[in-house]
Every structure is written in structure tokens, then in C-alpha cells.
Amino acid sequence: MSDTAIARPPETKKNPSRQMSEAAAEICNQIVDPSVYADMHALDKAFTRLRAEDPVAWCEPEHFRPFWAITKHADIMEVSRQNKLFTNGQREMLSYVSAEERVYAQTGGPHLLKTLVQLDDPSHYKLRHLTQEWFMPQNVKKREDAIKGLAKEFVDRMEDMGGECDFQQDIALHYPLRVIMQILGVPEQDEPMMLKLTQEIFGAQDPDLMRDKSLLDDDDPDSGLASIQETLAQFFMYFTNITQDRRNAPKDDVSTVIANGTIDGEPIGQLEAMSYYIIVAAAGHDTTSASTGGGVLGMLNNPAQLKKMLDDPKGMSRTAVDEAIRWTTPVKHFMRTAQADYKLRDQKILEGESLLLCYPSGNRDEDVFEDPFSFRVDRSPNKIISFGHGGHMCLGMHLARLEMQAIYEELFSRIKSIELAGEPAFIRANFVGGPKNIPVRYKF
Template sequence: MIPQEIAKTIIDPKAYADGKRVDDAFSYLRKEMPFAQAQPEGFDPFWVVTKHADILEVERQNDLFHNGDRATTLTPIDVDKKVRELMGGSPHLVRSLVQMDNPDHFNYRRLTQSWFMPQNLRKLEARIREIARGFIDRMADMGGSCDFARDVSFLYPLHVIMEVLGVPESDEPRMLKLTQELFGSADPDLNRSGAEVKDADAALAQIGATVGEFIEYFNAMTEDRRANPRDDLASVIANGKIEDKPLGHLEAMSYYIIAATAGHDTTSNTTAGGLWALAENPAEFRKLKENPALIPSYLEESIRWVTPVKHFMRTATADAEVHGQRIAKGDWMMLSYPSGNRDEDVFADPFVFKADRSPNKHVAFGYGAHVCLGQHLGRMEMRILWEELLPRLQSVELAGQPKRMDANFVCGPKSVPISYRMN
């Protein structure tokens, strides 16, 4: 059993905001207890999967380790109980690809998969480049200082995915606010109340209100796209069929929500964290500036470095063995992606940012059947931004202390103040 202090740290949203605290906790676990059980107060016990190889082993066995049987993210006992009461026994407020197992996962993923494949995304490249240039021009007009997270990296991927989805530009601020409320529900700067959340009722009420507002918005969009289909992702979801039947209401709403949130937030976090790393490492910035061919490896290192999705949970469908440990049917497991991406057995100097790191077999996008659907779009957006920004950015340094959001599921920088010179 993992020591209680360590168990408390790896679930604490503030430990992820701190960065070092959670890194130290996972470093200890990788060395001393790479696959062990935690039972922090208020939670059911769960296995903590900290090693890169073990994460891959669990992720590749989709029939043995399910996403949807229990909560897919770390959820306290009392919150889980209330969600099940609300949702007729289901542990999920939404039912997106993340909460599905086969055959539903395969069928629902196939519905939009072609939209996110590289050959289709090539059609979007010119438009994405135009959007990137607009944000870079805006940055150039800011007089040499900005908050890169708030002024650029939050807004650029948001604009791209909203165009793909079919959400009008005037509604983008609302979509950003709702996304930050959902993923930042533990962060007083971002959540719906603007205050610390003290109990399960308050936490669930806030998240429920945010999800409800998303559903209200996308209900109206569904009606519109059924009456007036367009060439956008919303029309695919609104008019999509699974085995000749329209998508269930919860599944359709959840599809919109995951596209409208994960479709930009993870890319935003990685972009902000990648620039933060360059501002702290002038030698890495010069290396990239002198050799733009390193942009692809720099992006992969940014993804590894930030690892915006901190965990997913899996549930064993049968007795099994992982890392030499016997686990029982029904056991809950936490896949720790930041830990896998700092695994000393896989990455040399894992706590050093290297723009030219190669190979870089990070697990930030997951692995196997549940690998991130939008990974190619995210990589394309970041590549284009840096292809356009790097030639114009002459210098960059921090102009204050960056801050990460308080969250243990999806999180990254919420503020990256910088000063810079551009041409």
C-alpha cells in the first residue's frame, strides 16, 4: 500500500499546479513502488501505474481493462454515489469515446475518425496557417509583452476547433469559459463559483451546471444541423447513425462536449508549456531558432514535458497480473501519464527539456484503441504556429512567474507572462 502522504499528493490538484511535488511523488513510486495500491481518504482503493511499459501493457488490452465500468477519472466515493443517483446507475455524467468500450467505442470513433486523419487535415492547412498568422500579428502588436497562455495559446487552437466543429466565432469566449470551468473545477480562478470547492455537493453542482450549459447549446446546434446540414463536424454528429440508428442524446451531447473541450485545451496547454520551457532555456530556443527542422521534435518534447492529460482510470474485467502483481476483477487502476513520461528507463535526463530529444516515445496521447482522436490536428496546429512564429521571434524570456491550474485530470499553464522581441 502506497504511503498515505504520497497517495494524497498524487490526487491533489494543487500538487499538479506546483509541479515539483507531484514529480517527486511519482519519482518515489517509480523507484520504490512502481505498481502499488493507494487509498487516500474518501476514495476507493486503486492501483497506481507509474511505469511507461506498464501503461502500454494496460492500454493495449482493451478487453481486459475497461474504460466505462467505473468512473474514468479519479472520483471520490461520495461524488461517484451522487453521479450514479443522477444517471440511473451509470458512473458517468457524460458518455463520450473516453467512457466507452467496444463495440460502442469502435462504432462511435469511426463516425468522425476520417475528419481527424492526416489526409483530411491537409485540406485545412492553409486556413490554419492563416489563423496562426493572425495571432502572431496580434502578438507583434502587443509591444513586446503578453501573457502567452491567455493571449495566444488558449485562443488559437480554440478558434481552429470551433471552425471545424461549426461554432460561430462570437461564441468562442463562452466555449473557452465552459471548458475551463469543466477541467478547472478545483481551481478558484477558473471554476464556476470563483472559490475553493469544499464538498462533493458543491463540486458536482458546478460541473453539472457547466455540462448542462453545454447540452443546452449543442441541443440547439443539433436542431439547426438536422434542418440545415453543413460541411462541419457538428453536422456529422447531428446526422450520424450507429447501426442505422441516430446517436443517443447523451452520446451525441457528449461527442460535442469532448470535441469542444479536449479539442483545444490539451493543445493550448502544450503550446503554453512549450514556450515556457523555451523562455527558461535560452540555449534550447537558440538551437530551435538556428535549426527550424527541429520543430517536429520540439513539439514532441513539449507534449512529453507538459503531458496535459494527467491520468485515466481503467477497471479490470477479470483477474490479471501487471508488473508481477495480482489484481482482481473489478480493481480500479490509475494510469499516470506524467509519470510514464518521466520514466528513467525510457527517457535519458527526463527532467531536462531537450528540443532535439530523439527518440521520444511519450504516452501523452495514450496508446492503442483509445489513442487521442485529435492527435494529428493538435500536432498540425502546433507545427504551423511554430513555423510562422519562429522566424519572427528574436528573443523571449519570462516576465513573471508562470502559473499552472489546480487540476488532477487535464491541466497545464494558466498564465505564462513573457517579454519578447519580434520582427
């Protein structure tokens, strides 16, 4: 293929008279920097300034196509509920310009996958409908006893570890993984591989989690793309075998639904099927793991809140779960593309321009949350935006809440004391992330 024939991402329209505000000029490079997301204080400081000075901020960060940073809760909601006007299909997440160009050259389009995240209606609705029944509250409720059993199993494991562990690495990572793998029908012996592959995708910007450590010495900002493609290829190989197995011998699991799914009377496409497995397998546990650990860390850093939880674990668990999800906000952003000119606050967004929905900022919005920088296990109301809004609201949110509530009730009803035993660390990631290490000391 000649250079002139290579498909390229669309140029974002620029208004020649538009200039970045002082706040945006100083902050835009921070809110795309993975290392800033590993420092909650620095991230909060950056977003607080944008909310106050430039809540709909035009940003032109180095290595990225320009976008509008949307930092207020109300504005994120306003954009999210208008799925025809603000679409996912052109640009669903931050990606280096050079990486976007490589993907276009390889696929002729903007994405390596076709998951619910990258698709718009009608394709989005049709694919979502395939598995939606599995994740509805009434069907999630049917799994409550099994999930409580797993929560007990993992708290038993923690008790057997002798009073000290890394809560994130030893418990929070593996418990939601077991839940979603059982729903998918993935054998327990394959869980370590699934965890490794998931971390290589979502932790591709983190030196400890990336697949190819040699990339640390590479100056190319998107040098990790090939490594991510290797991980995706490994996912594809695994789930291609799963598909064949479920077509030959259907089971009562989500993999069977995907493998035998049809769209408009035709079997689901290979890329759509593989993408579906990956989004369920990866996002189905990684975000819940992050919030589970993030909530425990929030309590450990706020002894009065920890005491409330220990005093009444059953009464506090429901509100504590939503506070953990708000506090951690594991999905840091999604992007939308305007399909027509639109005025948001005092800014005119032009057709074709991108919007970065900054969920950590929305979840700290002073206009919505009282004392937003405090962790409160009994916060109510709690209008979290972590699950998104509108047609793309998280399919697994009811399952995530049930999982977290089960392990919080089990842990805090049994444990006598728990405290930090070292310095926690966070994943370097500007898309999906949370705690990486939470060393704890405890007594049962």
C-alpha cells in the same frame, strides 16, 4: 426514491492482506491532490519515488475509492493495449466517492456523459468511427494552409501587443480554440463562451477557473459537482440548437456529422450526441493549448534549447512539438477497471479493481527517456504516452501536432528574442491541466 434503492458505485475488491507500501502511504494523497499538479517539481518528485520503490502501487487516498497507481511507461502501455481486459466504462477518471454516489443516484450509472472516454467497444468503436475520417492524417493535411493562416494571425496579434503579453492567456488559449471551432462550425462570436465553459469543466478544482467561487468556502470535497452539471447543461442547450440547425441545413463540418450520425441504422442518441460535441469542443482545444504554452515555457526555462529553436524553427518544430507534449502531459490520467485477475510486475490485480494510468510519470520514466527532467527541442526518439495507447488513442493527435508545429514555426521564425516577464502559474487540476499564466517580454 428510498435510500435503499439508490444506485451506488461498486465497491472495489480489497485483499485483506494487502497493505500500502511506505512510499504509497506517503505519496498517494499527493497524486490525487489538484494543487500538486500545479507544482511540477513536487509532482515529479512524487512519481519518481513511486517508479523507483513501488511502480504498481496500491493506493487508498482519502475521499477516493482505492486504486493501483501505474507509474512506469511499459506498464501503462501494457494496460492500455488490452482494451477488453482493462475497460473504461466503470471508472474513467478520479472522482470523490461522494460525487460518484451522487452521479449513480441521478443516472443509475457511473457517468454524466457518454463520450469516447467513458465507453468501451462495441459502442466506443461505433461512435469513434462517426468522425474518425475528419481527423485522419490525410484530411488533417487538407487543413494545413488554413491552420498556418490562423497561426500567422495569432503571431501578428502578439506582435501588435507591444512587446509584452501573457502567452498562455493571450495566444495559446485562443489559437487552438479557433481551429477546433472552425472544424465544429461554431461561429467566432461564440468562442469566448466555449472557452469559459471548457475551463469550468477542466478547471473545476482551480479557484480562478471554477464556475462558482462560493465553493471555495465549502468543506464538502465534491461540492463542485453541481457546478459542473450547470456547465454541462449550458453546453447541452447550445449544442441542441446546433443539432437542429445542422439537421435542417447540413454543412461541411463535424457538427453536421454528429447531428446526422447513425449507429446501427438508428439516429445517434441525444446524450451521446451532446457528449460528442462536448468532448470535441472542450478536449479538442484545451489539451493543445496547454501543450503549446507548456512547450514555450520549457524553452524559456532552458535558454540553450530556445536558441536551438530560434536558429532553426522549421527544422526543430516537429521534435519540439512532441517534446512540448511530453513535458506538459496535459491529460494527467485515465483509469481502467480489470475484468479478470491479472499479474502486473509482482502484483496481482484482482477483477473489479481500478488502475490509475499516471501519464506524467510515464513521460518521465528513466528507462525510456534519456535525461527525462530536461526539456530538449531535438529529443529523438521521443516515445511520448500523452496521447494514450491502444483503442483509446487520442482521435485528435494529428490535428494537435499540426496546429502546434504551425504556430511554433511562425513564432520562432519571426521573433528575435523572448523571455519570462514574471512568474508562470499552473492550473490546479488532477485530470487535465497545464500553464495558466506565462508572462513574457519579447522583440520582433
